[in-house]
Amino acid sequence: KAGVTQTPRxxxxxxxxxxxxxxxxxxxxxxxxxxxxxxxxxxxxxFEYFSETQRNKGNFPGRFSGRQFSNSRSEMNVSTLExxxxxxxxxxxxxxxxxxxxxxxxxxxxxxRLTVL
Amino acid sequence: xxxxxxxxxxxxxxxxxxxxxxxxxxDSASNYFPWYKQELGKRPQLxxxxxxxxxxxxxxxxxxxxxxxxxxxxxHITETQPEDSAVYFCAASRANFGNExxxxxxxxxxxxxx
Numbered sequence: 001k002a003g004v005t006q007t008p009r010x011x012x013x014x015x016x017x018x019x020x021x022x023x024x025x026x027x028x029x030x031x032x033x034x035x036x037x038x039x040x041x042x043x044x045x046x047f048e049y050f051s052e053t054q055r056n057k058g059n060f061p062g063r064f065s066g067r068q069f070s071n072s073r074s075e076m077n078v079s080t081l082e083x084x085x086x087x088x089x090x091x092x093x094x095x096x097x098x099x100x101x102x103x104x105x106x107x108x109x110x111x112x113r114l115t116v117l
Numbered sequence: 118x119x120x121x122x123x124x125x126x127x128x129x130x131x132x133x134x135x136x137x138x139x140x141x142x143x144d145s146a147s148n149y150f151p152w153y154k155q156e157l158g159k160r161p162q163l164x165x166x167x168x169x170x171x172x173x174x175x176x177x178x179x180x181x182x183x184x185x186x187x188x189x190x191x192x193h194i195t196e197t198q199p200e201d202s203a204v205y206f207c208a209a210s211r212a213n214f215g216n217e218x219x220x221x222x223x224x225x226x227x228x229x230x231x
Contacts, residue, residue, distance in 0.1 A: 004160075033219070042206075042221055042223045042224060043206060044221075045220065056218045090161070108162070110160045
């Protein structure tokens with residue numbers, strides 16, 4: 001099976017702009033989670049989507065939002081970009097235990113490196 | 118919420134020796150503990166995981182132990198090789214509660230000295 005894919009891989013934006021990142025999960029995976037990775041804060045949970053619904057949310061401002069489509073692909077959006085939003089944004093997908101898989105085993109994509117100037 | 122502490126932040130070991138990385142967690146309801154390896158510029162890759170109904174799990178040179186009472190778990194790598202050099206992250210979650218959020222430790226940079 002193909003792994004988790006993310007597009008674009010690299011992105012450069014300026015302050016105040018907005019950005020949309022895309023994640024395609026492993027085929028058959030229904031849960032998609034997003035994480036922000038920075039040298040200072042490490043890996044931090046943004047939100048998780050399952051069946052097009054946001055099921056969990058981390059402690060990030062409302063400028064960070066996401067959605068999931070019926071094919072389980074997910075997008076996250078960051079509006080009014082700030083310098084501190086520069087980070088590697090990782091998505092991870094997993095099966096749902098109710099569907100016979102281990103919902104807790106998450107597989108990561110390669111990430112999108114966002115640089116805000 | 119859950120808090121995961123990881124030690125040490127850096128670790129250097131001679132090739133062939135063993136490496137141990139330790140993590141503690143705060144949420145007694147956490148029941149799933151994965152370990153990820155991240156090489157420079159690469160994605161985190163799951164190397165081993167353990168669930169709260171098991172005290173130890175081994176996969177070739179890698180083993181993980183869990184002490185639920187003390188709320189800590191450890192990664193053990195034996196017979197280390199240069200390709201083991203990477204940053205290792207522990208994590209914890211309350212899996213199967215519809216809450217698959219992983220809370221990560223701050224990472225350990227492991228360097229294997231040839």
